[in-house]
Amino acid sequence: xxxxxxxxxxxxxxxxxxxxxxxxxxxxxxxxxxxxxxxxxxxxxxxxxxxxxxxxxxxxxxxxxxxxxxxxxxxxxxxxxxxxxxxxxxxxxxxxxxxxxxxxxxxxxxxxxxxxxxxxxxx
Amino acid sequence: xxxxxxxxxxxxxxxxxxxxxxxxxxxxxxxxxxxxxxxxxxxxxxxxxxxxxxxxxxxxxxxxxxxxxxxxxxxxxxxxxxxxxxxxxxxxxxxxxxxxxxxxxxx
Numbered sequence: 001x002x003x004x005x006x007x008x009x010x011x012x013x014x015x016x017x018x019x020x021x022x023x024x025x026x027x028x029x030x031x032x033x034x035x036x037x038x039x040x041x042x043x044x045x046x047x048x049x050x051x052x053x054x055x056x057x058x059x060x061x062x063x064x065x066x067x068x069x070x071x072x073x074x075x076x077x078x079x080x081x082x083x084x085x086x087x088x089x090x091x092x093x094x095x096x097x098x099x100x101x102x103x104x105x106x107x108x109x110x111x112x113x114x115x116x117x118x119x120x121x122x123x
Numbered sequence: 124x125x126x127x128x129x130x131x132x133x134x135x136x137x138x139x140x141x142x143x144x145x146x147x148x149x150x151x152x153x154x155x156x157x158x159x160x161x162x163x164x165x166x167x168x169x170x171x172x173x174x175x176x177x178x179x180x181x182x183x184x185x186x187x188x189x190x191x192x193x194x195x196x197x198x199x200x201x202x203x204x205x206x207x208x209x210x211x212x213x214x215x216x217x218x219x220x221x222x223x224x225x226x227x228x229x230x
Contacts, residue, residue: 037219039167047159047167047210047221060217063124096166108214109157109172116166 002026004036004097004114011120018084020117022097029073029080031055035100036080037110038071040093048093053080054103089121125149125213129222135230140201144225146194146211155215158187158196161224162207170209171196201227 008020022036029036037052051061051071061069070083080097095117098110126149136142146156154174159167169178171187174194184199198205206229211222 039221046223047161047212049212049219049221052219062218098167106172106176107155108219109155109169110159110212110214111169111178113166113168 002099002101002112004099004112006095006097006114006117008095008117008119010118011122012087013123014088014121016087018082018087018091018119020082020084020095020097020119022080022082022114024078024080024099027099027101028075029053029055029078030075033101033103033105035103035108036073037098037100038080038082039096039098039110039113040091041096041116042090042093047096050095051082052100052108054100087121092119092121094118124218125152125216125220127211127213127220127222129209129211129225131225132223133226133228135228136201137230138201138203142198142201142227144196144209144211144227146189146196146222148192148194148213148215151191152213152215154190155213156187156189156194157212157214158185159210159212160205160207161210162204167210198227203229 003025035054038050053071098113101111156174158171161167175187208226
């Protein structure tokens, strides 16, 4: 059974840097074809794709946020970390990580999702 | 960026109804299209990928079709647990954009 768990602060101040960790269980980020993506959802609004990282360290970012986002992986801990700089109240959202099970077999599609982490940006 | 447009944005239906949701891409995406269900307060759940492939464990009352720019999600017989918001997502090119969502409510 594949599970993903997001962890990080629930409250950050404007201009601060957000760091969120996604811990993967039941699948290894070192396995060929595996990837982990980040998606956010402001309260009452639609999903927004942010970034993705793959087993081979290939990465992609949302162009409008690229200057603020960094995604890395810790293969030893089987974790993926998202950092977002210069946080603003409009970045208040639930942040999800999601698993890409098999890039070669079924493309860059998401399978399992984490439960989400609500991050509020406020002074 | 590819824009994904869902219609309708919301609909009211009764238990047992057949429901169809449409998703249109601003440019061709072949069949790189996924559908997700999100119940209130919960994380999205994968239903369909590659436009028509059912995710393991998802009941066969859900079906998807389409290719290129036009796609549909059909729920053959609505049950109480199906009242939720549904999202399409293209994963043809970055950023892998989502549609605005379709909220399915009880009539």
